[in-house]
Amino acid sequence: MVYRLGLIGYPIEHSLSPWIHESFMNQVRVNGSYRRIEISPDTNFQDEISMLKQENLNGFNITVPYKQKILPFLDQVDPGAADIGAVNTVCVKDGEWIGYNTDGMGYLRSLVEEYPEIIKQDKVHVLLLGAGGACRGIYHAFVNAGFTNVDIANRTIEKAEEIALLQGGGTVTEVFTLEEATRLTGRYDLIIQTSSVGMKPETDTSIIPLNQIKKGAIVSDIVYQPIKTAFLQQADDLGAKLHYGHTMLLYQAQYSFEIWTGKRVPIGEMDRELKTILEG
Structure with missing residues (x-):
């Protein structure tokens, strides 16, 4: 299986999520890609989501400013995410979008x-x-x-x-x-x-x-x-x-990846590597 994953938000041009999830895929030898899907607040969000639903994604993350705005477009929401009132992870299963919160x-x-x-x-x-x-x-x-x-x-x-x-x-x-x-x-x-x-x-x-x-x-x-x-x-x-704080970024991503693939990836040296990247 080839996973098609991504991140929705704005602005996200500097997001490290692609690096994190591509590292996960390499570790557990999963084939796939993870891309940034930047949606400007100036565009029609409903139209953008409608087009996204045609792309056959396996899952995606959502960051600001869309963690709540995505809710009406989901087919199901995990009870925990419903309690929190926000979603940062969507898994596509049998054509349905299911929302979770891994933060x-x-x-x-x-x-x-x-x-x-x-x-x-x-x-x-x-x-x-x-x-x-x-x-x-x-x-x-x-x-x-x-x-x-x-x-x-x-x-x-x-x-x-x-x-x-x-x-x-x-x-x-x-x-x-x-x-x-x-x-x-x-x-x-x-x-x-x-x-x-x-x-x-x-x-x-x-x-x-x-x-x-x-x-x-x-x-x-x-x-x-x-x-x-x-x-x-x-x-x-x-x-x-x-x-x-950078460790939270890694572990919420780990949980998202687990929801999409069923595989829990050990963080290992990624903690140190991410710290080095952030410190420039």
Whole structure:
């Protein structure tokens, strides 16, 4: 079988998804191609999708600004993606487009790969900073993985409260403003920055100051350009364990590839290779 895969979004000319998925195909000796399918917001999205449906793709990823806009064009939506309210992966099966969201599970896989003890400990206290789509996906993954204490802090508290509605029966969630969270960082075993704050070119900005953090805490940032954000530099200066955003990019792609092909590709040296590419 020859897989025809791709990425829909705008702008995506610099996306590393083709490199990642072509590396996956080479590793497991799968024949296929992965291309960028850039759809400008100035075009008619419905017309573009109608043409795409004629191309006999086996699957594709969707990135901004179309993770929600794609929903009406799908034949089925995985329950997890429906809860999150966004899709980043579509698998074409028997002519039907089926939507999934691999962001949250990809993040969790990347975290557990580096810090396997996090999934084994009881009563891990987690703080999510930001309340956008990435936070929603990560929160959903943590709830479904059985984490019992997952708090959310955001500039506008209403958005954080909306995400907290996804909590499962075993998860307790408190919602804070960013100012409140700044005073509470010492209570958390894991702090995850889920917004775009600190991304190039605003590399000297940080979502909150890390005035105090628990000894042995893990501090994570989903931003991967730069690799070491100002937020992570703060954490490093305080002696925290670090978790870098580029690993989420790899593991959400791994999960997408698994949905399309049924093959789970080991990340191996791709972590180091991607880091080298991003650092130029």
